[in-house]
Amino acid sequence: MIRSVLTQPSRSKIENEHPASSPLSIHDMTVAYHRKPVIWDIDYTAPQGKLVAIVGPNGAGKSTLISAVLDLVPKASGEVRVFGEEYHKQRNRVGYVPQRESVDWDFPVNALNVVAMGLYRKIGWCLPVMRRHRQTAMEALDRVGMADYAKRQISQLSGGQQQRVFLARALVQDADLYLMDEPFAGVDASTERAIVEILRELRERGKTTLVVHHDLQTVTEYFDHVLLLNMRLVATGPTSEVFTRENLRKTYGGKLALLDQVGHKMTLGESAR
């Protein structure tokens, strides 16, 4: 339904809109659940080698944005290019840290097993995890300060420790673009410091990292760029220029009533007549 409403842009236009050098470029992307658009007409080009905070209120569509980039939810319209190509051709170059709540921590695996999962694509289908893979995973655990907990079943780790394990898994993916969904949620102070350190290290190595972030107090301190989101893109750019009182008011000043109304009508399937 939305497909017919929002027509696809022409091929040549797509090429123009997606600079091949950019780690991530999104062109006119709309994502809907049950026909109700959650994010509308996003245009975004990520700057190479920067730390970017994705900021917005609850229900603004921050996780949806990441999921849509990773092809985990269908797009109602629009295009996404990762390093100039479609996502499925560039899977090797993208690392992902999902929300901690998204998995069952009672699952019978230990911290090392989870980190090794980041290597599964590199190992390839049907081939086993070898000693050298475990070694790589172990090094990543060490980098996040979790080497002593490698053999521990994951439910016996604290929230911050679980988050570090997820981060280590992303590190072994050795990607060029990282997408992280609330890595700072519910972690202790020392874990927060450890994560920030890793993020800066990634930036020094020229990686681009997009982080869904909730704590407005620390945005300026941790991030170079921001993407302010509330159902639509409010503003994006260097933190010093864009992270302003005025823009925050626009982002957090409630959802746009009209967008919500239209979305509701689309859910109900009420036509204009």
Added chain:
Amino acid sequence: MNQSTTISPNDSKRRWGYARVSVVSLSLIALAVASLALRRVMIAKEWDSNDTWTVATAALAAMACALPGVFLVMRRQSMMGDALAHTTLPGIVVAFLIAHAMQQAGWISSATYDSWRHAAMFFGALVIGVVSAILTEWVQKLGRVEASAALGVVFTTLFAVGLLLIRLKADQVHIDPDCVLYGIIETTVMDTIPNADVPRAAVVNGLVLLANLLLVAIFFKELRISAFDPAISTAMGINAQAMHYALMAVTAATLVSAFESVGSILVIAMLIAPAATAHLLTDRLDHLIAISLTVAALSAFMGHLMAITLPAMVFTPLGYPEVVDTNTAGMMAVAAGGLFVVAALFGPRYGVVSKAIDQARLTQSIIAEDILGLLYRLEEESGTAALAINQLTAMIGGRTWPTYFAVRGLASSGDVATRGNNCELSDSGREKAKRLVRAHRLWESYMAKHFDLPADHLHETAALVEHFLGAELREELAAELEDTAEDPHGRLIPPEQG
């Protein structure tokens, strides 16, 4: 989810102690039941090759089911197994109808009819597994209900369709609904493959087990990641949804193969019970699979033994000597349930008994520490302190027996010296008591400093907290309180050393 406590290495060592205890007790109970039953069987000389093949067939079927079962349980989709066991019924009926029609048309002879029918059933099951999974998703989306509600709608409807088909086409489909439910393993073993004394069902189930073992071995990594973290699995190119459909197809195919010999009730038990039991005993996926297979095989053996002995043991003394045996499949489900109960009681981490033992140990050590603390405080007041057990009991406000055992423990570790009826602190006991009292008074000072509580509110929480303040926390508290030498009641805080 948001646990802030972690378990120290010591704890996990003790837990693995429990694991050993639980495995030993599990096998002991199994052995006791088995030897009791075997003795009876031996006396009556009731065991023959039919019994052996029954157990072998049942064990192979159970193990074949246990493998996909592990992943269903780990994905928290156990109900899906139950559902598939039902939805395969219309698939089986349609397979019968197709085979019958082919025979009528003269395409296949009555000699090859059976093998055609089995092939049709097998592939029908693969299809119906995926179809039920997709249907469930549709119902969930369209009906806007939770997954288990959608499952309830889909599998009851498809099962009803299957039963209807059986009634309508009774002349072409020779299925006895009873046999579908309970299985008739005792007679299936009589149906042997040509030129050999091996039951056809044993061969079929053996092959399915082998195929499942291969699949799990080859796709272990993919099965693990798609079950644990579907989002990252799909993002990395291992489509979790596709893996889900594949698992459903394999489960359904395994179910129909095991179906005929053991019936659908048992099949559901064998799908879920071994994995659920194993999950109580281990935190490693590979061990979990191995334990599931063992539990499945053990249930088959115990189940058959119980089926041929238990009814007579129970009913003969009650005056019904004519009841001598019962359905093996049913007893296997009972045995699997029994093993689950044993694991739930003695499991290392979640076991009721091990938790109770933990709790009792903690209570005892708290009583012992309370005794030390009491003696120390009395010494502080009057120079010496020697108390009899009944006095100690009264003053710490407990009961006599726990105090008695705590004193005995303290005496044997040399923390308390007994003189006549009275006990008093030894030097090592005094050191321990000093650290406990230090913890207590540090805590009181800390609370008084930060919570602005009246002095009479401090003691009770401190009396609880003192038992959990280790050296590290005491040091942290002392640093926080800087040079505080006295607690809010004006008593000296004992130093950590000397």
